[in-house]
Every structure is written in structure tokens, then in C-alpha cells.
Amino acid sequence: MYVHTIQLRHSNITVCIQRSTRYLSAFSATRGLHKSALDVAERPAPEETVTSSFGRFIQSVQPRHLSPTVLQRSKRMILDSIGVGLLGSTTEVFELALQHCQHMYASDDISFVYGRQGVKLSPTLAAFVNGVAAHSMDFDDTWHPATHPSGAVLPALLAISDMLHKNSKPSGLDFLTAFNVGIEIQGRLMRFSNEAHNIPKRFHPPSVVGTLGSAAACARLLSLDRNQCSNALAIAASLAGAPMANAATQSKPLHIGNASRLGLEAALLASRGLEASPLVLDAVPGVAGFSAFYEDYAPQPIGSPEKDEHSFLLERQDIAFKRFPAHLGMHWIADAAAVVHKNLVGLRGGSISPNLVQDILLRVPLSKYINRPFPETEHQARHSFQFNACTALLDGEVTVQSFHPEALQRPELHALLSRVRLEHPHDNPANFNIMYGEVEVTLVSGDVLQGRCDTFYGHWRNPLSQESLQKKFRNNSGTVLSNERVERLIEAVEGLDHLDDCKPLLAQLQ
Numbered sequence: 455m456y457v458h459t460i461q462l463r464h465s466n467i468t469v470c471i472q473r474s475t476r477y478l479s480a481f482s483a484t485r486g487l488h489k490s491a492l493d494v495a496e497r498p499a500p501e502e503t504v505t506s507s508f509g510r511f512i513q514s515v516q517p518r519h520l521s522p523t524v525l526q527r528s529k530r531m532i533l534d535s536i537g538v539g540l541l542g543s544t545t546e547v548f549e550l551a552l553q554h555c556q557h558m559y560a561s562d563d564i565s566f567v568y569g570r571q572g573v574k575l576s577p578t579l580a581a582f583v584n585g586v587a588a589h590s591m592d593f594d595d596t597w598h599p600a601t602h603p604s605g606a607v608l609p610a611l612l613a614i615s616d617m618l619h620k621n622s623k624p625s626g627l628d629f630l631t632a633f634n635v636g637i638e639i640q641g642r643l644m645r646f647s648n649e650a651h652n653i654p655k656r657f658h659p660p661s662v663v664g665t666l667g668s669a670a671a672c673a674r675l676l677s678l679d680r681n682q683c684s685n686a687l688a689i690a691a692s693l694a695g696a697p698m699a700n701a702a703t704q705s706k707p708l709h710i711g712n713a714s715r716l717g718l719e720a721a722l723l724a725s726r727g728l729e730a731s732p733l734v735l736d737a738v739p740g741v742a743g744f745s746a747f748y749e750d751y752a753p754q755p756i757g758s759p760e761k762d763e764h765s766f767l768l769e770r771q772d773i774a775f776k777r778f779p780a781h782l783g784m785h786w787i788a789d790a791a792a793v794v795h796k797n798l799v800g801l802r803g804g805s806i807s808p809n810l811v812q813d814i815l816l817r818v819p820l821s822k823y824i825n826r827p828f829p830e831t832e833h834q835a836r837h838s839f840q841f842n843a844c845t846a847l848l849d850g851e852v853t854v855q856s857f858h859p860e861a862l863q864r865p866e867l868h869a870l871l872s873r874v875r876l877e878h879p880h881d882n883p884a885n886f887n888i889m890y891g892e893v894e895v896t897l898v899s900g901d902v903l904q905g906r907c908d909t910f911y912g913h914w915r916n917p918l919s920q921e922s923l924q925k926k927f928r929n930n931s932g933t934v935l936s937n938e939r940v941e942r943l944i945e946a947v948e949g950l951d952h953l954d955d956c957k958p959l960l961a962q963l964q
Contacts, residue, residue, distance in 0.1 A: 505735040507755035508639065509684030511764070512670050515635050517627040517951075519759040524766045525951050527773065528634050530923055531595055533947045534775050535604035536568075536963070537930035538594050541854075542587035543569025544933055547704045551586045551711060555579045565616040566964050569934040577613040578715050578722075581668075584609035585714035589660075589707040591854075592836045593779035593930070597637075598771060598887050598914065599644035599651045599659070600782075606664025606713035607636035607671045612963070613718065614675055615956045623960070624675060626953030634766060636671025636717075639687075640664060641767040642756055643735075647748035653783065653821045653884035654698055661696035661709040662747045668717020669724075678725055688730030690720035691744055701823045702837035772914035774886070775923060778852040780835075783824050783884075784842040785910040786891030787816060791846035793905030794895050799850070806848050808869035810897050816843055817877045817892035819884035828871055832857040843893055844870040854929075935962075 502510075520528075542548055552567065555575055565580035567573045568587045575583065588594050588605030597603050611632055615624055624632070640663040644650040650659065669690035673683045693716040696709040724730075734743040735753055745751040757764035774782060798806055818839050826838035835841045835857050844867055845856050855861060882889055892906045909915045911922075918926070924944060931940045939962050946959040953959070 502755060503733055503736050504753040504755050505684050505687065505731075505733055506680070507758075508642075508670075508687055508735055509680045509682075510758065511756045512635055512639070512674050512683040512687075513678065513680045515631055515674065515759050517631045519764075520627075520631060520634055520766070521769055524634060524768045525630060527768050528630055528637065529947055529950055530775070530920075531604045531637070531773055532608060532633065532950070533927050533944065534595055534923060535588055535608045536943065536947070537927035538591065538779075539568045539584055539587040539605075539609070540934050541593065541930035542590035542707075543567070545587070545590040547590045547707050548583065548587045550704070551583045551708070555583055565613040566960070568963070571964070577617045578718050580616070581610040581613040581718050582711040582715035584612065585711035586707045589710035591779035591857075592706075592781055592833075593776055594710070596774045596776070596782045596886065597641065598774075599641075599647075600653055600886050601640055601644060601659035601663055602710060603637045603640050603660075603664070603667065603773070605710040606640070606660050606668050606717065607633055609711075609714040610668045610672050610718040611636075611675055612960070614672060616960055620957070623955035623957055625955055626950035626959075628675065629956050629959075630951055632671045632675035634768065635674040636667040637768060638766055639670040640667035641771070643744065643753075645767075646753045647751050649748050649750050651885055651887070653819065653824075653886070655822075656698060657747050658696045658698055658701065658706070658709045660713050662694045664710065664713035665694040665717045665720070666690045666744075668714050669720040670717075672718045672721035673724065676721060676725055678721065682724045684732060685728065685730050686717075686721045686724035688732070688734035688743075689723050689728060690717050691734045692730065693717075693720060695747060698823055702826065702829075702831075702834045704833060706833065772917050774914050775912050775918045775926070777910075777912050777918075777922075777926070779854055779857065780842055780852065781824055781837045782886055783819070783821065783889070783891075784836070784839065784852070785912065786889060786907045787818055787839050787893065788842045788846040788852045788891075789907040789910045790891040790893040790905040791843040792850055793907075794893050794903045795847050795850040797903050797905070798847075798895070808866050808873075810899075811847075811870060811873055811895060812898045813896040814843065814847070814870065814874045815877060815894040815896075816840070816874060817879055817882060817890075817894070819882050819889045820878040821884045825876060827874065828868075829862070832859075832862065835862055839876065840871055840874045841867075844874065847893075847895070 562576035563574045565577045567580055568584050585605055594602045594605045643663045666687050669686040673686040700706050737745055737753055816839055824837045824839055826834050827840050829835040829838040829841050842852050845852050890908045895903045912918050928940055943962045
């Protein structure tokens with residue numbers, strides 16, 4: 455059975471926790487004895503480090519620090535993440551992860567699992583499998599610098615909320631505050647590195663910053679003190695990191711699952727008093743902390759929300775929501791190819807025949823792991839410029855069904871794939887903020903058709919409307935939930951900042 459005792463000083467949480475307290479000793483003087491300034495020497499306050507500033511920030515953020523823009527954007531992120539997680543619960547990789555947890559660990563009837571009525575796991579394992587679900591189809595949100603922020607944080611917070619006694623659930627605002635802390639920590643850490651602004655080559659970012667973001671969010675929801683919050687980050691740093699070599703495989707979703715799970719574990723360990731490096735986020739010459747993940751890491755302390763020194767990154771940097779389940783870079787090339795499809799249908803009429811096409815040129819950023827000429831699995835297809843461009847050329851769009859086995863094996867698709875060439879223009883860097891996708895199709899008749907996409911619909915510069923986001927959610931969550939429950943979930947998330955506790959949200963996910 456999962457047992458964790460914590461004393462939380464929180465407006466709406468009274469979970470049981472044991473905390474160690476530190477006592478400062480001071481000189482005492484005999485009553486009436488006159489003391490000079492030299493009689494008692496006060497120890498100077500230690501200089502604030504980057505790590506301690508992050509601990510202070512996590513501990514001190516309050517709901518009042520969240521602007522209406524931040525609240526609305528984070529609720530959109532939560533809705534989208536739940537939806538892709540529910541759809542992800544239908545995938546093979548989710549089923550494998552769930553079976554592993556059920557067969558290898560003792561059963562704990564505590565925290566719910568996406569899409570599985572009556573199935574519950576320990577909080578850390580529930581965070582793991584629900585994190586896997588969120589990324590199982592690469593359908594989750596993406597931020598800049600490049601990472602998938604919600605899937606690493608939300609499953610851990612839901613697992614904790616489910617763990618708490620029914621009379622001790624966090625309020626909706628407390629939940630949103632913790633969620634935004636987890637998102638903010640990820641964004642701040644990635645902005646300390648120029649390398650992190652580009653499509654990654656070494657570490658998968660959610661496995662790095664996502665783990666620390668999960669730890670920060672959980673520490674905030676558990677109302678840990680400043681030192682415990684710093685320790686949670688440092689512990690999480692020892693549990694972080696996964697190589698990009700596992701992109702486009704069934705193991706990539708494990709990165710998000712582990713980030714959520716291990717961040718939660720880091721916060722729980724810190725709550726028990728486990729200590730770690732007080733300088734893990736600082737740049738210490740000769741001793742790598744977080745700098746082990748980014749070679750050009752140059753950290754700065756984070757401002758205090760209490761002193762109006764801090765504005766949330768989500769205020770000025772919106773999130774990208776995907777219209778179809780694939781690597782974000784695929785959305786540029788798919789939209790460019792859809793333009794060519796529309797023009798080709800108008801020119802020739804009817805469906806597209808590969809026999810009409812002589813050559814297909816894609817102008818895309820140079821990024822090795824999303825250059826896959828002949829993908830053999832759905833996960834490879836989700837990371838293939840060639841596949842997504844040719845699918846959009848044939849069908850006019852890319853959808854969830856585009857990655858089903860029968861769609862992958864279409865002869866006409868493979869005929870088009872054999873005609874694809876790639877160019878990597880110098881003005882098209884591997885950076886989600888400034889890249890573009892261009893498709894040039896030469897027909898056997900000699901006609902040349904072109905399509906270009908600079909900003910796809912769903913990008914942070916051209917965000918999905920609320921109607922489009924809710925349509926995506928209904929399509930995704932409707933695969934496992936009734937229409938009535940889907941609508942109640944939308945209502946619960948939209949009104950989350952007005953809920954006295956999270957029970958209405960959790961009730962729809964059980």
C-alpha cells in the first residue's frame with residue numbers, strides 16, 4: 455500500500471507530512487546586561503544562488519500571480535493533454551507500459567489510469583503510464599524552445615490529486631498554480647541555452663527539463679518549503695535524460711512517462727528530507743550540474759513573484775497544438791503539400807495519381823532523425839518529412855488514420871515516396887520558431903506546382919481557436935469516453951479556476 459505522510463501548510467490541502475525543521479541558535483544574554491554591537495555577531499545571509507532562487511520561486515508562487523492570459527492558456531494545455539492522453543490509452547505502447555506496471559509491481563488502488571475504468575495504480579506508476587499515453591502518438595503540445603511541456607507535468611499532478619483524501623483535494627486554482635510552476639521551470643531552464651532553441655540532437659528535452667518541471671509542480675502542490683523545493687530539482691536532475699536515438703520508436707513515449715513519474719518521486723523524496731546539491735542549476739567550473747545536458751548552459755536566478763520581478767513565460771510565448779499526431783516539424787511540410795494537392799486536384803480533377811508525378815522536392819531544415827525516406831512503422835512515419843508530405847499530396851491532409859498500418863502500406867504512397875528529394879536551404883534552420891516547409895512537385899507534363907508554409911494553423915503564432923481545440927478534444931477523448939462525460943470534462947477544465955477542489959475534474963477521469 456502507498457503511504458506518504460506530509461504536513462502541508464496550504465489553503466485547501468491538509469495532507470499528512472513529516473517535515474524536518476531547522477533551528478538557528480542565538481546568543482542569549484543575562485537579563486539587564488548591556489551588550490555592545492560586538493557582543494553578538496550575526497551570520498550574514500548566504501548569497502542567493504541560481505538553484506536557491508528556483509526553490510524560492512516554486513515555494514512562493516501564489517494563484518494571484520497568474521494573469522488571465524496565463525490561466526486561459528494553461529487550461530487549454532490541460533484540456534489538450536487530457537484528450538491526447540485518453541486517445542493514447544488505445545495504443546500498443548500504452549498497453550505494454552500498463553501491463554508492465556500491473557505485472558511487476560504490487561497493486562495499489564490509488565490513482566486512476568487514462569481510458570481504463572476501474573484500473574488504478576500507485577501515484578508514481580499512474581504518472582508513468584499516463585505520461586506514456588500523452589506522448590504515445592506524438593500528439594501532445596510543443597513549446598519554444600522545443601519541448602513537450604504538459605505531458606511531463608499534468609499526469610503527476612493528477613496522480614497526487616487522486617492520492618489525496620477526498621476532503622483534502624487541491625482547489626482548481628492551486629492545481630493551476632502548480633501546473634504553471636512546472637511549465638515555467640521548463641521554459642526558464644531551456645532559455646539558458648542557445649542549443650536548446652533548436653530541434654534537439656543529443657537529449658530528448660522532455661526527459662531533461664520535463665523531469666525537473668514535474669518535480670517543481672509536485673513540490674508546489676505538496677507545499678514543500680524552499681530548501682525542499684531546491685532539493686526536489688537537484689534530485690530530479692539525477693533522474694533526468696534520455697537519448698534522441700530512441701526517437702521514432704516505442705521507447706520515445708517512455709521519456710514523457712519517466713519525466714512525470716521521476717519528477718514526482720523527486721518531490722516525494724525531498725519531502726522526506728533527502729538532500730542533493732545546492733548548486734545543481736548553477737554553472738560551477740569543473741563540476742557539471744544541469745550543464746551536463748546543455749554545453750552552452752548559462753543560468754540566471756529567477757525573479758521573485760512577490761516583488762513583481764517575474765512574469766510568466768506563458769504570458770508572452772503561447773503553445774503549439776497539433777492537428778494530427780506527428781512530430782511538430784511535419785506540420786509545416788504537410789500544410790505546404792496540402793496546397794499542392796489542392797492545386798493539383800484543380801488542375802487535373804479527381805484523385806491524385808502517382809503516375810502524374812515525376813519529382814517531389816522538399817525544402818526542409820537539416821535534422822537527421824526526421825529524415826526518413828521509407829518509414830516502416832507508425833512511429834517512424836510520425837518522424838518522416840517524406841511520409842507526411844506524400845500523405846498530404848495524396849489525401850489533402852494528414853489525420854490520425856494516416857498512421858494506421860493499412861495507410862502506411864498503400865502502393866500509391868510508396869510510389870510517391872520513391873520520387874522524393876530533400877534540400878536544406880541555409881535560411882531554413884532546425885528551429886520551430888523560424889523554420890518553414892516548401893514542396894515543389896514536377897509533373898510528367900512539365901508543369902511545376904509549389905506550396906509553402908511559414909506558420910501552420912496550431913503554431914503559437916497562429917493558435918488553434920477554442921472551437922478547433924475543443925473539436926480535437928472531442929475527437930480524441932470520444933474514443934474512450936461517452937459524449938456526456940466528454941462534455942463534463944470540457945466544463946470542468948474550463949471552470950477549473952473556480953472549483954473549490956478538483957473532484958469534478960477527477961471524477962470524469964476515473
